[in-house]
Amino acid sequence: MLAAKARLRDEVWGALRGAKVARFPGADGRIPNFVGAETAAERLRGVPAWQNAGTVKANPDAPQWPVRQRALEDGKTLYMAVPRLAEAKPFFLLDPARLADSPRQASSIKGASRSAVTVDVSDLEPVDLVVAGCVAAGEDGARLGKGGGFSDLELAVAAEAGLIDPSTVVVTTVHELQVRPAGEIPTAGHDIHVDLVATPERLIECSRPRDYEPPRLRWEELTQEKIEAIPLLQRLR
16 A cells, blocks of 8 residues: 555656646645645635634645635634644644734745644644645545544544544545545555545535444554654653
């Protein structure tokens, strides 16, 4: 499965490169920023799940920056993971009523250091909507990340803290070249399922598998190296 995922990542990164739709700093090795990210974010903005959400948890990657910006513009409380969960308090809390800069600036990784408060999981409120970054997203809701496992970890920690539940909607924004047919992306038990995929061209609603289970921390799958690199995991253990 790991080899199949690696091949698919390389295929998607190559397709974005070849079509010249990957923005700085390039697609390879990351959640790729793409031409049309703003349009995809606007498309997401129109769905009821977005409009009804008061609190949003989002990944810190560049392609979802327009989504984070719109969350603040729409008056939503925004939680953004500190990159790689590397800090003792691994989340930024952005209150739209208390920003030092514009929503655009405040929702960047650099700007969050001015406008946000860093908080621990125990300081967070329940989340209405989760925004995840993808290298590829299946029409069946399968998600392929860049291989670090951080999005899966964030969701598992949030679930175990009672901040999300099986009804919490998970969404992503991707380029059309990142969308894959149902069944093409291999998944493991710890992988996130995406409920809604927004591209610049369309919205894809994804049914959850019958055997879907809420995410959880799978200690047996975490290496000692990863636990030592993430203070939150050290405390939880």
